[in-house]
Amino acid sequence: MTASKLYILDTNVLLHDPKCLYEFKEQDIAIPMTVLEELDDIKDRKKNVAAEARVAIRAIDDIISTARDASQITKGVQIKLEGKDRPIKLGHLSIFPDHELTSRQGFLPDERNKDNKIINCALHLQATYPHRQVILVTKDINMRLKALGAGLQRVEDYRTDQLVSDIELLPAGHKHMEKPFWEGVEQVDSFQEDGKTYHRVDRALLPDTYPNEFIYDDSKDFAARTVSVSEDKVTLLDLGYEHLMQQSCWGIQPINLQQAFAMQALLDPDIDLSILLGAAGSGKTLIALACALEMVIEERRYNKIIVTRSTPPVAEDIGFLPGTEEEKMTPWLSSINDNLEAMHENDERPQSSVKYAIEKANIQFKSLNFIRGRSIQNAIVLIDESQNLTPQQLKTILTRCGKNTKMVCLGNLAQIDSNYLTALTSGLTYIVERFRGFEGSASIHFEGIFRSRLAEYAEEQL
Structure with missing residues (x-):
């Protein structure tokens, strides 16, 4: 029996969730050749989505490798999901040779544009199978608008991994x-x-x-x-209200209750993961860094502080920056240095104090590309700008957590820079919801902006 729906997947869907091929149940999936070319272009670059591209390619290969001949790949290969007793048969996966399509009425112009090629592929399949629902799935909002404008009847976002609707x-x-x-x-x-x-x-x-x-x-x-x-x-x-508000780490005291809650969660040895969300200037990085310095230098509970962050352009640009990995990452982690300077601005020699803190706390700046495959022990890990990470990327980082290690995720869901993430599909949203019932994690949403009067007004009015 032929599936009633045919899904055409955009590249960003495969990068967002490399296992998405198994999420469409009994419905069929078509992957344009252009998407494979884009995955091939990404997989060898030093991008923080290169690993996802490789996983997606391997997933496609696992399914396609069971084809009897080349013609079956075009028609569709059965997708099988390993079950407890026997494999579960899903829909079919096909590779569509969209490079064979020629310009025709109703197609988007400029076939060198890869988005247009994928949309044209969907339009062709819609005309070829009028009795089936042909659906383009993409996380690119502009591509969805273009596809609808070109006459495609069904265009959807990939929401299978979306845990909350608002x-x-x-x-x-x-x-x-x-x-x-x-x-x-x-x-x-x-x-x-x-x-x-x-x-x-x-x-x-x-x-x-x-x-x-x-x-x-x-x-x-x-x-x-x-x-x-x-x-x-x-x-x-x-906890006691007064006791909470009188907490002090590395000379920093909470300004409001949310900061006090975050400080209490960070200092509690029973909490392995702290998730701090809030607007720019709400004090997330300052509180996290102050607590990290207190636990490493004063309490000696950890041996080092590892700081990493999502850096969309870094993957391509970092290799061209001079110096070691830490020196290459420094421009992208200037927020840490800014907060260290703010903590020591009243010292006799602020720069010397900052240098002492970095050396004494063994603060290491690491690229996300080098976090994979490691087992981090006796450390506190600060993951800055984590709203730009996919659920898969955050899973990769959190599973690096070894013995006596605390993970801290910092992010602002209003400042997502990724091309294929929204506040609802961000990895940060994903882990806040997924870890809600875990006794070893705490999530705190910061309220208020304390950076400056201008920053507060800008956050509210712009």
């Missing part, structure tokens, strides 16, 4: 109680353990809470963190 649905990591918390508590079981105070209350008071969500009210007395959730009970760790 960015507002993402957990903030902290919950404000409109009424004083203790007023609504009829029964509580309080106990102490390892010098900390815990409260076990009915889950009905906090029905939607999850591990490591911070709870507070306006009383400036109550502040707690959800430690565990059972069917009928919630266990809270009492």
Whole structure:
């Protein structure tokens, strides 16, 4: 039986999720030759998507290699997904020779443009199979508009890995109680353990809470963190409002409660992953760096600080910059140096203090290209600008976490630079939602902008 739908995949879909070939169930997939050429062009470059291109090529090869002859590749090869007992048969995958298409009425001009070639391929298949739904799948918004304008009836974004329908649905990591918390508590079981105070209350008071969500009210007395959730009970760790606001790391104190929550999560040895989201100037990098310096230099809990970030142009440009890997990465990690300078601006010799901190904390600037394959131990890893990473890329980094290592993801979903990511499909959004129920992670959304009056106004008005 012929599948009712035929999906044509753009290159950016395969780069975003190299395993997407198995996500279209019993429907058929066509990959234009132009897409294979683009993957081939990307796979050997020093891009942070080169590995995804190679994985996608291998996935296509695994399916196509079962073809009996060349003609079957054009017609379609059965996609099989390994099951528990036997392989599960999905749709068919075909390679379409779009280079054979010639200019005709209704096609987009300038066939040297690769996007136009892929759209023309979809238009041709739509005309060839009028009784089937031919759907172009791309993460490029402009390409979707061009395809619709050219007469393609169905164009879609790839949303299989999208976990939330609205960015507002993402957990903030902290919950404000409109009424004083203790007023609504009829029964509580309080106990102490390892010098900390815990409260076990009915889950009905906090029905939607999850591990490591911070709870507070306006009383400036109550502040707690959800430690565990059972069917009928919630266990809270009492943090104390005053104690939270009096925390200090490397001379930096929190300005508001969200910063205090982040500092508490970063310093807690039981939390392996801290995710800090917020607008530019909200203090994410400053708080993360201050806590990292405190834990490495003062507390000696870790041996080093590794700083990395998503650098869309770096992959092509980094090789042409002079010096070692750290020196090549320095221009892209200037935000770290800016924050180090801000911490030591009142010192007698600020530059000497910054140099001391970098050497004493063993701060290493690493490119994402060199993170793959490593096992990072006894370190705190700061992943800056993580909103520009795909879910697969963030998975690659987080799975590098070895013994006694803490991961910190910093990002602003309003500042995505990637060509094929949106706030809903960003890897940062993905891990915030995926790690919501994990007791070893905490996510905090920062509020307020403290960089300057101008920065605050610009964030609100522009």
